[in-house]
Each structure stands twice: as structure tokens, then as C-alpha cells.
Amino acid sequence: MTTDSPNFACPLPILQHDRIQLAHGSGGKLSADLINRLFLPRFGNEILNRLDDQAILNPASGRLAFSTDSYVVDPIFFPGGDIGDLAINGTVNDIAMSGARPLWLSAAFIIEEGLPMADLNRVLVSMEKAARAAGVTIVTGDTKVVNRGSCDKLFITTSGIGLIPEGVTMSAASIRSGDCLIISGTFGDHGLAILTCREGLSFETRIASDTAALNGLVENMLGVSQDIHAMRDPTRGGVAATLNEWAKASSIGIVIAEEKLMVKPEVRAACEILGIDPLHAANEGKLLAAVPADKAEEILAAMHRHPLGKQAAIIGQATPNHPSLVVLRTVLGVERIIDMPVGELLPRIC
Amino acid sequence: MTTDSPNFACPLPILQHDRIQLAHGSGGKLSADLINRLFLPRFGNEILNRLDDQAILNPASGRLAFSTDSYVVDPIFFPGGDIGDLAINGTVNDIAMSGARPLWLSAAFIIEEGLPMADLNRVLVSMEKAARAAGVTIVTGDTKVVNRGSCDKLFITTSGIGLIPEGVTMSAASIRSGDCLIISGTFGDHGLAILTCREGLSFETRIASDTAALNGLVENMLGVSQDIHAMRDPTRGGVAATLNEWAKASSIGIVIAEEKLMVKPEVRAACEILGIDPLHAANEGKLLAAVPADKAEEILAAMHRHPLGKQAAIIGQATPNHPSLVVLRTVLGVERIIDMPVGELLPRIC
Numbered sequence: 001m002t003t004d005s006p007n008f009a010c011p012l013p014i015l016q017h018d019r020i021q022l023a024h025g026s027g028g029k030l031s032a033d034l035i036n037r038l039f040l041p042r043f044g045n046e047i048l049n050r051l052d053d054q055a056i057l058n059p060a061s062g063r064l065a066f067s068t069d070s071y072v073v074d075p076i077f078f079p080g081g082d083i084g085d086l087a088i089n090g091t092v093n094d095i096a097m098s099g100a101r102p103l104w105l106s107a108a109f110i111i112e113e114g115l116p117m118a119d120l121n122r123v124l125v126s127m128e129k130a131a132r133a134a135g136v137t138i139v140t141g142d143t144k145v146v147n148r149g150s151c152d153k154l155f156i157t158t159s160g161i162g163l164i165p166e167g168v169t170m171s172a173a174s175i176r177s178g179d180c181l182i183i184s185g186t187f188g189d190h191g192l193a194i195l196t197c198r199e200g201l202s203f204e205t206r207i208a209s210d211t212a213a214l215n216g217l218v219e220n221m222l223g224v225s226q227d228i229h230a231m232r233d234p235t236r237g238g239v240a241a242t243l244n245e246w247a248k249a250s251s252i253g254i255v256i257a258e259e260k261l262m263v264k265p266e267v268r269a270a271c272e273i274l275g276i277d278p279l280h281a282a283n284e285g286k287l288l289a290a291v292p293a294d295k296a297e298e299i300l301a302a303m304h305r306h307p308l309g310k311q312a313a314i315i316g317q318a319t320p321n322h323p324s325l326v327v328l329r330t331v332l333g334v335e336r337i338i339d340m341p342v343g344e345l346l347p348r349i350c
Numbered sequence: 351m352t353t354d355s356p357n358f359a360c361p362l363p364i365l366q367h368d369r370i371q372l373a374h375g376s377g378g379k380l381s382a383d384l385i386n387r388l389f390l391p392r393f394g395n396e397i398l399n400r401l402d403d404q405a406i407l408n409p410a411s412g413r414l415a416f417s418t419d420s421y422v423v424d425p426i427f428f429p430g431g432d433i434g435d436l437a438i439n440g441t442v443n444d445i446a447m448s449g450a451r452p453l454w455l456s457a458a459f460i461i462e463e464g465l466p467m468a469d470l471n472r473v474l475v476s477m478e479k480a481a482r483a484a485g486v487t488i489v490t491g492d493t494k495v496v497n498r499g500s501c502d503k504l505f506i507t508t509s510g511i512g513l514i515p516e517g518v519t520m521s522a523a524s525i526r527s528g529d530c531l532i533i534s535g536t537f538g539d540h541g542l543a544i545l546t547c548r549e550g551l552s553f554e555t556r557i558a559s560d561t562a563a564l565n566g567l568v569e570n571m572l573g574v575s576q577d578i579h580a581m582r583d584p585t586r587g588g589v590a591a592t593l594n595e596w597a598k599a600s601s602i603g604i605v606i607a608e609e610k611l612m613v614k615p616e617v618r619a620a621c622e623i624l625g626i627d628p629l630h631a632a633n634e635g636k637l638l639a640a641v642p643a644d645k646a647e648e649i650l651a652a653m654h655r656h657p658l659g660k661q662a663a664i665i666g667q668a669t670p671n672h673p674s675l676v677v678l679r680t681v682l683g684v685e686r687i688i689d690m691p692v693g694e695l696l697p698r699i700c
Contacts (some may be wrong), residue, residue: 018466018468019465061411062411066513067489068491068492068510069492070458070492070494070505070507072501106418110501110505111419135475140417142418146697146698149499149502150422150424150501150698151422151460151502152500157420157460159509161414210498244416274428287510347497348500
């Protein structure tokens with residue numbers, strides 16, 4: 001090594017991997033790494049840098065939420081749903097998590113040559129139903145067909161726009177020490193539904209995905225209080241990833257109580273057999289919210305009045321202790337750190 | 351066949367094909383068929399039904415244009431551009447074609463495991479440059495990685511939002527008999543660039559894609575007159591597809607003069623060797639406009655003042671004769687019908 005090469009320049013950021021790994025799309029550490037090292041230096045701007053799931057736009061009239069997601073789930077049909085309702089609900093949820101009312105969706109399809117028309121139709125029917133249930137309109141789209149072998153059956157990318165009510169502002173950075181953390185129900189369902197269905201495992205009770213649009217539930221919550229600090233649907237990376245991102249973004253500690261966590265017995269059984277922590281498993285119809293302690297009961301009651309929030313519960317709190325860390329207090333009183341998942345449990349979960 | 355089965359019902363629309371064919375994504379007849387038979391019955395609504403490349407949204411403040419496109423071009427690097435600038439310029443153009451000022455873009459990536467990081471970086475650099483040149487901001491995004499073999503290297507879906515100036519309304523249905531048809535320059539460049547590069551053909555002069563953002567050119571045009579009836583970038587299916595769609599949408603005839611059509615010599619040579627009509631080949635940086643005859647010269651002059659419109663020319667007119675048909679008048683005075691291309695020349699052109 002010499003120091004006399006002042007003109008030496010490396011046009012490419014030095015990365016630990018010189019090829020894309022599966023974990024780069026996992027929602028875990030390597031994803032964050034990829035975004036921070038490669039994407040942000042290129043695209044970084046005030047709106048994108050927040051790295052929330054949706055962009056808050058500010059035209060003359062009011063603020064819009066605008067979000068996009070590609071869906072590559074394998075298999076395209078699974079217990080509880082398919083790639084179609086997943087693509088609608090996922091983007092609706094990303095928009096709703098800003099407090100916005102989702103209104104308009106776009107849908108872009110990449111279809112493998114040879115896909116049975118009946119399969120495509122089934123997916124479209126499912127998208128139609130999901131869009132109607134969520135009260136959103138697909139307003140534009142695109143279709144590409146690629147040669148057999150150039151994609152796996154069907155990929156769908158949806159983008160959406162929603163209107164944010166005046167006075168609503170949510171951000172992971174707004175979480176304050178003392179805030180209560182609410183989850184809308186059981187977790188791990190979607191991840192384990194895909195995993196067991198793909199691996200051909202069967203249990204006495206079939207595990208079904210929880211895919212659902214959460215905007216109605218969010219409306220219920222905002223109806224009683226606009227004072228919600230942050231909201232997120234814990235998809236890839238699960239509850240653990242969302243809580244870790246929140247702890248880091250707001251530099252607070254998070255402590256959750258094991259006895260408050262609800263996992264369906266069949267999901268828990270599958271997790272035990274497969275050696276998976278349900279906190280790391282993906283959800284597609286659940287939300288986490290951080291709310292001021294004095295508003296928590298009122299918001300919880302509003303959630304209980306919605307079909308998707310009947311089991312909502314306070315699972316923990318933000319604390320000034322151990323900033324940026326997420327800690328689980330077990331039933332026995334032992335505390336263990338819940339880390340950010342390193343990678344996805346398996347690719348193509350959504 | 352009996353007529354005594356009143357309860358017989360076919361839940362699936364009867365289609366000529368029971369599997370997706372490549373041509374279903376071609377922008378040609380089979381694409382229209384797929385959309386009309388399968389997509390519209392599911393998603394049809396006032397906004398989507400217009401089947402323009404962008405959705406016109408109408409929030410309290412003003413009208414927004416919102417568009418999406420998936421890019422699956424093969425190869426991802428080609429003479430004149432790559433999948434990155436194509437994905438930016440393509441969506442910018444779809445928005446600009448409504449007269450809107452493109453502002454915000456989303457970008458969703460589906461990446462094949464094993465893609466060299468350097469390739470991804472090169473694409474991102476190219477997107478950054480294209481976005482800066484077009485004056486748009488990428489405000490949200492998504493990244494998925496799929497197993498090796500589940501997609502071909504890299505697919506990008508961009509969506510965009512633009513603001514439509516007051517008073518501007520364009521629609522294929524507004525074209526009137528007597529309108530002049532303007533093209534912004536030579537055509538067929540992109541299609542032949544991809545085709546020759548993929549087939550490994552080389553000519554004395556390398557054919558380069560014309561990928562470019564047209565919003566600046568559109569601003570020049572609207573600066574002199576908002577009275578533009580329709581505008582479209584002739585991508586998949588080429589100039590022939592756009593003119594045929596216009597003729598049908600407005601129930602007028604279109605006649606174009608062969609001697610006005612500009613094709614680069616190297617593109618013309620490649621077309622002759624490959625037996626391709628340049629009118630059917632894709633463009634990624636050209637626009638067609640239908641304008642009232644009394645505004646045509648003024649608009650043309652404004653186009654000539656922009657780098658992307660220096661060669662703009664009036665190539666034909668809308669006529670009450672032969673409604674819904676596009677006719678080419680050759681140099682010898684013979685007229686021949688220019689039909690809608692049946693399918694794409696080759697898949698994955700964009």
C-alpha cells in the first residue's frame with residue numbers, strides 16, 4: 001500500500017459481497033446495508049431518506065402517501081390467499097401505516113410465458129375482491145410477458161396513493177419513552193403459512209396467511225385519537241425487524257412482555273418443529289402501533305371494535321433504558337435481546 | 351348443443367388461448383384482447399377504462415397523473431442505454447404524455463440472486479443520471495431478490511406522479527379530422543438497437559437506443575399552445591400501434607405520407623435485412639402529437655427549439671375518410687393500410 005496515489009478513486013462502493021445474495025432482499029441487515037451503501041448515495045433525498053414504507057408528498061392541496069412493492073411470493077396460491085390479494089393488501093397497508101386513506105393503486109404484471117390463463121384469472125379475481133374490500137381503485141397498470149424460464153410464473157408490482165388527514169403525522173422517530181406498543185393480533189401466520197405449504201408440511205390445523213387490508217382498522221384508531229406516534233405492518237423480518245427499526249430510529253429502548261405475545265397454537269407448533277422464532281416470521285394483516293400511554297386504552301378499545309383488531313393487545317413499552325435495543329422479558333422474568341433478523345427465513349415470502 | 355341448460359355458467363371468460371402467449375405482453379392485438387377480456391372485467395372503472403398510459407387523478411388541489419411500467423429488457427445493458435435509464439425515462443414519458451409535469455417516481459426492483467453488484471450499481475448510476483436530467487425524484491421503492499433462475503438478472507418497475515397544468519386535457523378520443531400529426535424525430539431506433547444487439551448483428555454504424563425523457567420537450571410545446579389534442583410515446587408496437595389506437599379511439603382516419611417519415615440509414619438497413627417494418631419497431635424517446643392544423647407550425651417551431659425535437663416534422667393528418675384506419679401514402683402515390691402489429695417483434699424490448 002502506498003499513499004502517493006492521490007488520484008486513485010474507487011467508483012464502486014466497497015461492499016462485503018460482490019454479488020447479490022438472497023439476504024439482500026430479506027428485509028434484514030443485509031437489505032439495510034444494500035440500501036444505505038448503494039441506493040441512498042444514488043437516490044437520496046429528503047423524502048426517500050426517511051426510509052418509511054411510503055413517501056409523503058406535499059402538493060398544494062394536501063399530503064399524499066405514495067408506496068410501491070413487488071410481489072414475488074412462491075407459490076402464487078397458498079392457504080389463506082394468493083399473490084393477488086397479497087399485492088393489493090400489502091400496498092394498501094403500506095399506505096395506511098402513514099395514517100393515509102388509500103385511494104388509488106397501480107398494478108404492473110410480469111408474467112411467464114405459459115402461465116395457465118385460469119391461474120391468471122384466479123389472481124385477478126382475488127385482486128378485484130381485495131381492492132373492493134379495501135375500498136381502493138386500481139387506476140393504471142402494465143403487463144409484460146417474458147420467455148419461459150425468465151421469471152417464475154407471475155410477479156406483481158403495485159403502487160398506491162393515499163390522502164393523509166390533516167393533523168396526522170407518524171414516524172418511527174417520534175416514538176417517545178413511555179409509549180405503549182400495541183399489536184393488532186397473533187403473529188407469524190403468513191410466514192409459516194408459506195413455509196409449511198412450500199415444504200409440504202401438514203399439521204392438524206392448516207396454517208393460513210393473515211393477508212388483509214388494515215386501512216379500516218387504522219380509520220377506527222384515528223377516529224378516537226390522531227395522537228399515534230408510529231404505525232407499521234411487520235411484514236418481512238417480522239415483529240422483531242419492525243421493533244428493532246423503531247428502537248434505532250427513535251434511539252429508545254423497547255421492552256416487550258413474553259406473556260402478552262399471541263401466537264396461534266398451530267403456528268407455534270410449526271415454529272418449534274422448524275426452529276423458527278415467530279417474532280422473525282412475516283405477517284401480512286397485522287399492525288404495530290406506538291401510542292402515548294394515556295391514549296393506549298382508548299385506542300385499544302377502538303381496535304377491538306374492528307374485526308381485524310379483536311385480539312389487539314399492549315405487548316410492551318418504550319423505555320429510556322438500553323436505547324436502540326429490543327428486549328423480551330420472559331415469563332420467568334429473564335430478559336433477552338431480540339435482534340434484527342440477519343436474513344429472511346426463506347426467499348419469496350411475499 | 352342443447353338450449354335446456356339455463357344454469358350452465360362459465361366462470362372463466364372463453365379465450366382463444368388457454369395459456370399466456372408471448373404476444374399477450376406485446377402491446378399488439380393479443381395484449382388488447384387480454385386487457386379487454388380479463389383485466390377490464392375485473393378492474394374496470396372510469397379512470398382505468400380510458401386505457402391511456404397514465405391515470406388522471408383528481409384530488410382537491412389539482413389533477414395528478416399517475417403511471418406504472420415494469421421493465422424487463424434483455425440485455426440489461428444495450429447501445430444507448432440500460433434498463434435503469436429506460437425505467438426512469440419510460441415512466442417520465444408516460445406521465446409527460448398527459449401534459450403533466452412529472453415530479454415523483456417509485457422504483458421496485460426484482461433482482462436475481464447472483465447478479466454482480468457492479469451491474470446493479472451501474473444501473474443505479476444510470477437511473478440517478480436519468481432522474482436528474484428529467485427533474486424527477488424517486489421517493490419510494492422496494493427490493494426483492496429471487497432465487498437464481500426465478501428471474502432473468504433484473505426487473506425494475508417504476509411508478510410516477512405528475513401534476514397536470516390547468517387547462518390541459520389530452521385524450522386519444524379528442525383527435526379531430528384535420529388535425530396534424532407530428533413526430534418528434536426518427537423512429538425505430540430503440541427496437542432495432544435491442545434486436546441487433548441481442549442477435550449479435552453489427553453494422554458499420556452502431557444502432558443506439560433513443561431512450562430519453564420527453565417532459566422538457568412537452569413543456570416547450572405546451573408553452574406555445576395548450577391546444578394539443580393527444581400525445582403519445584410510441585413504445586412497444588411502434589408508431590403503427592399508436593396511430594391505430596388513435597384512429598380507433600377517435601373514429602377518424604389517419605393518413606401519413608411516406609416521404610415525411612424519417613428513419614436513420616443504419617436503422618433502415620437493419621430493418622431491411624431483418625424484414626421488419628420500422629413503423630412497428632419500439633421507440634423510447636420519441637413522441638407523436640395530434641394538434642389542430644392552425645397551431646401546428648407554432649408547436650413545431652417550439653419543438654425545433656428543444657434538443658429532442660430538432661427533427662420534428664408533420665407526417666400526416668386526421669381525415670374523415672376511412673374512419674378507424676391508418677393509411678400510408680407512398681412516394682409513388684399508392685396507399686396501403688398500416689395495420690396494428692399482431693405481436694411484438696421480440697419479447698423483452700423494454
